[in-house]
Amino acid sequence: MLVFRLLKESILFALNALVSNKLRTFLSLLGITIGIFAIISVFTVVDSLENSLRTSVASLGDDVVYVQKWPWTFGPDYPWWKYMDRPQPTTEELSEIQRRCQNAAAMAYEATFSKTVQYHDNSMDNVSLAAISDNFNDVKKLEINDGRYFSEAEFASGKNIALIGDAIVQGLFSGENPIGKEIEVMGRKLTIVGTLKKQGESMIGETVDNNVFVPVNFARNIVDMRKDQSNPTILVKAKTGITNAQLIDELTGIMRSIRKLQPLADDDFALNQTSMLSKQFDGLFGIVGIIGWIIGGFAILVGGFGIANIMFVSVKERTNIIGIQKSLGAKNYFILLQFLTESVVLSFIGGLLGLVIIYIAILFIGDSFGMTLVLSSSNIILGLTISILIGVISGFIPAYGASQLDPVEAIRSN
Amino acid sequence: MAFSSTIKKRPILLSIVCIISYAWIAVAFPSIFSPAVKKISEWLPAVLGIILAANFMSIVGIWHFKQWGVEMYVISFFAKQIVYILIDDISIISICLSAVFIICFLIYYKQMDKNL
Numbered sequence: 001m002l003v004f005r006l007l008k009e010s011i012l013f014a015l016n017a018l019v020s021n022k023l024r025t026f027l028s029l030l031g032i033t034i035g036i037f038a039i040i041s042v043f044t045v046v047d048s049l050e051n052s053l054r055t056s057v058a059s060l061g062d063d064v065v066y067v068q069k070w071p072w073t074f075g076p077d078y079p080w081w082k083y084m085d086r087p088q089p090t091t092e093e094l095s096e097i098q099r100r101c102q103n104a105a106a107m108a109y110e111a112t113f114s115k116t117v118q119y120h121d122n123s124m125d126n127v128s129l130a131a132i133s134d135n136f137n138d139v140k141k142l143e144i145n146d147g148r149y150f151s152e153a154e155f156a157s158g159k160n161i162a163l164i165g166d167a168i169v170q171g172l173f174s175g176e177n178p179i180g181k182e183i184e185v186m187g188r189k190l191t192i193v194g195t196l197k198k199q200g201e202s203m204i205g206e207t208v209d210n211n212v213f214v215p216v217n218f219a220r221n222i223v224d225m226r227k228d229q230s231n232p233t234i235l236v237k238a239k240t241g242i243t244n245a246q247l248i249d250e251l252t253g254i255m256r257s258i259r260k261l262q263p264l265a266d267d268d269f270a271l272n273q274t275s276m277l278s279k280q281f282d283g284l285f286g287i288v289g290i291i292g293w294i295i296g297g298f299a300i301l302v303g304g305f306g307i308a309n310i311m312f313v314s315v316k317e318r319t320n321i322i323g324i325q326k327s328l329g330a331k332n333y334f335i336l337l338q339f340l341t342e343s344v345v346l347s348f349i350g351g352l353l354g355l356v357i358i359y360i361a362i363l364f365i366g367d368s369f370g371m372t373l374v375l376s377s378s379n380i381i382l383g384l385t386i387s388i389l390i391g392v393i394s395g396f397i398p399a400y401g402a403s404q405l406d407p408v409e410a411i412r413s414n
Numbered sequence: 415m416a417f418s419s420t421i422k423k424r425p426i427l428l429s430i431v432c433i434i435s436y437a438w439i440a441v442a443f444p445s446i447f448s449p450a451v452k453k454i455s456e457w458l459p460a461v462l463g464i465i466l467a468a469n470f471m472s473i474v475g476i477w478h479f480k481q482w483g484v485e486m487y488v489i490s491f492f493a494k495q496i497v498y499i500l501i502d503d504i505s506i507i508s509i510c511l512s513a514v515f516i517i518c519f520l521i522y523y524k525q526m527d528k529n530l
Contacts, residue, residue, distance in 0.1 A: 331530075378452065
């Protein structure tokens with residue numbers, strides 16, 4: 001109880017001292033406010049972008065392995081010359097993998113082409129014509145808005161039917177129901193059997209809104225499936241309980257066997273997974289975080305010195321009051337606590353103000369630019385911890401100095 | 415300001431150790447808020463920060479040749495090691511250096527002031 005009473009008294013003393021010197025209080029907490037604003041705003045932006053990117057990457061499928069020609073590694077040392085002569089994955093290879101693979105829950109083939117799509121007088125350029133095999137819906141869920149998915153028979157016969165994304169619906173059919181209507185791609189008619197729900201574009205540009213999905217057996221009649229730009233891919237989804245590493249091990253053996261590679265020969269295919277994309281961004285976000293931390297760190301350091309300076313001034317100003325308090329029986333720890341509380345309260349208010357400014361900025365950015373930034377609990381904890389610690393560290397020496405004052409000499413001072 | 419005169423009693427060895435410790439704290443303070451530490455746990459920067467603040471206060475106490483400084487230093491040392499064991503990041507060099515410092519402090523412990 002004594003501790004709480006002392007703490008309460010110290011806080012009241014501190015608040016009284018801070019209120020009686022408003023301008024000085026404002027100026028000294030400004031340093032901490034700017035420091036906390038700098039460091040936490042950078043962390044908030046980095047965390048929000050990172051989360052958004054990870055969600056986008058995860059939407060590609062955490063448990064899906066992509067059999068492709070090119071590996072998902074980037075950078076200046078990318079040895080493209082090693083990969084350019086590799087063969088593209090084919091539907092025949094998909095059938096062979098389907099026959100041999102034990103660890104896969106589902107697998108499908110996909111190749112995309114940029115084409116112009118027409119409906120009467122309306123046309124859209126650069127539409128993604130995605131040629132897919134059956135089971136594609138089991139690997140990557142396509143959310144049907146209206147109509148239906150392709151049947152097995154339609155896939156097998158290569159029927160001229162299509163599923164279209166929301167952007168195509170809006171671009172070609174303004175208000176009309178597209179189901180049963182015919183669109184034209186490369187001079188061939190396609191009957192629309194279904195439309196997809198609006199998805200929106202993810203941070204890595206992945207969306208189905210601008211896609212026209214057609215059965216792969218139809219697409220092979222109008223386009224060259226082995227074209228490099230179409231990025232032919234075999235998507236393999238792991239069974240529940242099977243890790244991507246286990247699936248990759250099995251797929252490596254199967255693909256090497258299908259392509260009849262010698263034991264010492266390098267793989268002529270790439271087995272990609274979404275974690276490879278995440279890793280590419282880890283380094284980038286790490287660097288941005290460190291830059292923010294260094295800039296914010298310096299700002300906080302300056303703020304800390306400001307508070308220490310103000311506390312020394314405060315002790316100097318109130319030396320005779322300290323002397324009177326001590327002569328009336330105030331203990332050293334009470335004087336220490338009084339000044340330390342003042343410094344911590346000052347710093348805490350500064351930190352709180354910094355967080356409030358960040359929160360307002362986040363609301364403003366969200367409204368003005370449509371960006372979703374989140375001030376996470378970990379960043380709030382970090383901001384408040386930093387400010388309290390700065391208060392303790394910068395205020396302790398002046399506070400301890402005050403507690404050690406000789407009462408007689410302190411009363412005598414002006 | 416008229417501070418008490420206990421500072422004059424501080425041996426040169428303790429002054430050196432205190433200066434090294436102040437410098438160490440100055441370096442360690444920003445590092446506990448680094449993105450790498452934040453990634454380990456949400457609360458880790460706060461816990462390490464409290465330990466570091468306790469460490470700083472203990473050095474101020476030792477600088478003023480006070481026994482509570484040594485006691486606080488030893489407590490903060492063990493608290494820090496427990497946290498490092500929990501996150502599996504033990505540094506033998508840091509332990510040895512702190513142990514040497516503690517020995518230095520303990521040599522002068524009995525001569526130190528018992529009051530706050």
